[in-house]
Amino acid sequence: MKTIEKTHTQYLLKQLPKATVLVGKNHEVIDFSDSWLAIFNLKAKDAVGASIFQLILDDNTESHEQLKDCLLKNRTTTLRHKKENTQWLESAFAPWFDEKENILGTIIQTTDISGEVEKELELERIKTMLQAKSEIAKVGSWEYTLETEKLVWCDVTKRMHHVDEDFEPSVNEGIEFYKQGYSRNKISMLFHNALQNGIAFNERLIIQTATGEERWVMAGGKPIYEHGKITKLLGTFQDIHDQVIAETKIKESKQLLTTLIENLPINVFLKDKESRKILVNRSECEYIGASANEILGKTDFDFYDEKVAQISRDEDLEVMRTFKSILGKETICVKKDGTTTNFLTSKIPLINLEGQAYGIIGMSMDITHIKQKEDELRNLINITAVQNKKLVNFAHIVSHNLRSHTANFSMLLDFLVKEIDEKEKERIMEMLLHASDNLLETLENLNEVVEISTNINLDKKSLNLNESVIKVQQNLSALLQNNKVEVLNAVPKGIFVMCVPAYLESIILNLLTNAVKYKDPNRKPKIELRAEKQDKGVLFRISDNGLGIDLIRYGGKIFGMYKTFHNNKDARGLGLYIIKNQIEAMGGHISLKSEVGKGTTFNIFFNE
Amino acid sequence: MNKVNSIYIIDDDPITIFGIKKMLKTTAVCNDIQAFENGKVAIDDLRKRIREGTRLPEVIFLDINMPIMDGWEFLDEFIALELKEKVIINVITSSIDQYDYQKWNDFRLNCQHYLNFKNKPIYKIEPTDLNRLDMVS
Known part of the structure; x- marks a missing residue:
């Protein structure tokens, strides 16, 4: 009966789908399932009576020690160990009792768990990587479960909100972090829409962190379906503040530059290597008398007198060849219709990152009216200088001639007053008359001169x-x-x-x-x-x-x-x-x- | 009264000549007072006196603005004569031009003669216009 039982048992053991081995007290293999032989690549005749250690252990000393430990202690335990460094095995150890609870040995059941372990490791790796990525990219995540109404933020998301790591927000709290007004309204709507209609979103919004700081974020959300029903919303949360600020600044600078160039009261133009205009501002358009679209792609030859255009083209080539700017050069521009304009022109080479000139920046200031004023002024200075010279000369004449006469009067009158002799008095009186005639004549002469000098409207x-x-x-x-x-x-x-x-x-x-x-x-x-x-x-x-x-x-x-x-x-x-x-x-x-x-x-x- | 041997009056204005002569009557004793209407005739007369060895003027009244040869031109030629005797030259002008005074000063500093500057109108002739030795003694 016992034998039969044994045979039966043994036969049963042989067929067990899970790799199982019975080990005696002296660690000798007593019986096993076929599946156990398969795992360890053994043949039945080699296995019976052999030491379990010799059969299942390889050089992996770590596993070796642990296995030995498990067998010796003979307790119910589970151990993961490697076989030939490629295969992960999990063995469960349990003591083997007879009917009277005497220990006969150990039952070991082994499962090949290589696949699972690999998956586990992969998952771990992915998690670590995700963590690293989210830390580096400042991309956080969140997850909302519809059934429990529970919102979970990852650590990065929390950090972005400036809250502690144990902070657990409700949906409302989460939404209230968004700046009142557009951002908050928008996120409420998007969140609702994602839940109700399954519409994913990704939006730039402003949040106000727990410390009160306003920051630009990119909030994304996507519904997760289970059996055709939305059960969760998964989302990302990215700090894009610096980027937005930088973008805004670039936009502002660009705007500033554009406004500046466009409205400068001087003609600004960019030309390519072939001296074709690739940018013109308003002043330039007004000067040429055409719209920017009509001007772009054309050269000076299309608008100006050929000689003038050739001079300009030669200048462009020289600037691009030598890399030397032309600054504040007085130039004369003649349009096809013959209109002449004086300019103060500067041309600066455009140099790319490889150090090659690929065009020029040009700036021209219309100085025609200044030139005219200059000429008028020079003329005026000349006239004034001549007039002034005349005036000084005339003043000198007046002072000298009139003074000499009045001096004579004074002297003669002085004599007359002191003179006693009547005859002498008469002589002095004669002299006075003579002096008076002289004075009159001088005045007439001066008058004649003044008349000529002051006669502006000459009837020629x-x-x-x-x-x-x-x-x-x-x-x-x-x-x-x-x-x-x-x-x-x-x-x-x-x-x-x-x-x-x-x-x-x-x-x-x-x-x-x-x-x-x-x-x-x-x-x-x-x-x-x-x-x-x-x-x-x-x-x-x-x-x-x-x-x-x-x-x-x-x-x-x-x-x-x-x-x-x-x-x-x-x-x-x-x-x-x-x-x-x-x-x-x-x-x-x-x-x-x-x-x-x-x-x-x-x-x-x-x-x- | 100053005793002067010879006086020249060089001026194109007869009234000034009349005035100077009249004032000299009360201040100087001189038997040889000569009037010239411009620098040219004066310098010609001077050269003649030098040639003939007759007495040269000790005092000259000299107008600046004159035709043909003006006062400055006369001074240039007079200084070029390099006379041994120091002559008192009274530059007389109605000009109040600073330039004329400056020019007079340049001449004064660069010649051996005594130069006075007298602005018209003149009412009397000073002793220094006639005699410098008095001043020294």
Whole structure:
């Protein structure tokens, strides 16, 4: 009966699906299931009676010691161990009793758990990685279970909310972290929508952390279905504050730059290697008279005079070749329709990261009006300088001449008061009368000069020069005849000059009279008058064979007031001063050439 | 009364000449007072006197603004004569131009003669206009 039982038992054991082995007290293998043999790759004949250690242990000392320990202690226990370092096994140890509870040995059941262990390890690895990733990327997660209404935040999410790690938020608390207004409304709606309609979301919102700090976050959520029903929401939670701030800053800077370039009151343009415009601002568009779209992709040759465009293209090439900027260069731009503009132009090379020039930045400031003002100003300065010189000269004359007369009055009156002798008194009175006449004459002369200098609206007429000369000749006929002067009027009949009639007469009269006054007594006086048309006016020449003037000595004073250079009683020293003023008042000029003993030639230029 | 041997008055204005001559009557004893209407005739006369070895002027009244040869030009030529005797030259002008005073001062510092500057109107002739030795003694 016992044998049968045993056989039965043994047979039963052999068939057990789970690898099982019976080990005797001396650790010898007594019986086993086929599955056990399979796990350890053993044959039944080798196994029976062999030491369990020799059969199932390999070199893995750690497992070896643990296994030995388990067997020796003979307690109910479970051990994971490795076989040949590739296979994970889990063995359960249990004491083997007979009917009387005597220990016969150990029952060991072994399962190949390699697959499970690997999965476990993989899961662990994934978890660790996820943790690391979420820490590094600042991406947290959350999970909401519909049934329990429980919201779970991961540690990273908690940290982002500035709450302690043991903080457990409710859904409402979670939502209240979002900034009141748009962010909070939005998240409520998204959360609701995800729950009700299964719509996933990913949205940039602002939260207010537990410490009151506002931060940009990216909140994402996605429904999880079980049997067709939403059971959970899984989500991510990412701190994107720095990124948003940086983006905002970049956007703002870009906006600032765009606004600045667009509205600068100077023409700004970017050109590529071929000098095609790739960016233009409003001023440039307005100047060219076309929209940005019409300008982009085109070159200066499309808008400007070819010469000007070529100069500009050469500049572009030079800047790109040398990497040297052109700064504040005065340029002249001519458009196809001939409009000319003065610019102050700068061109700066555009250099890419490889150090190659790929275009230029250009800036041009329209300085046409400044140039015009500059010219006007220069003109004005010249006029003012001349006027000022005249004025100083005139003031000097006035002070000197008037003073000399008044000084004479003072002196003579002083004499008169002290004089007792009647005859002498009479003489002094005569002198006073003479002084008074002198003063009157001086005042008249000054008045004449002032009139010329202050006459702004000159009534200039086109006058025939030849006829004007003849007219003066007739007026002076007595003087000319008395002095036996030979006058040669060689002025071409067709020459007209723009002059004030009275001035022209005064000019010819004075110069002819001067020529007679300063004739050489040893020669027959001869005067030649010639004229020729010139570029912008008429040159009128009066030459004589008179005494001549020492120009080295008197050159600077000839046209001065009250300057006389010859011993001539009729000389007032006023004629040349007056005609110079008259000529200049009409926009012309006068000069002379002279040689003592040979004669003098006056050159008068009349403006057109 | 100062005794002066010879006086030159160089001025193109007859009234000034009349005035100076009149004032000299009361301040100086001089038998040789000569008037010239410009620097040229004065310097010509001086050169003639030097050639003939006659007495040279001890005092000169000199106007600045004159035709043909003005006061400054006369001074240039006068200094160029390099006379042994020191002459008192009274520069007389109605000009109140600082430039004229400056020019006078330049001449004063650069010549051996005594130079006075007299602004018109003149009411009397000072002893120093005629005699410098008095001042020293």
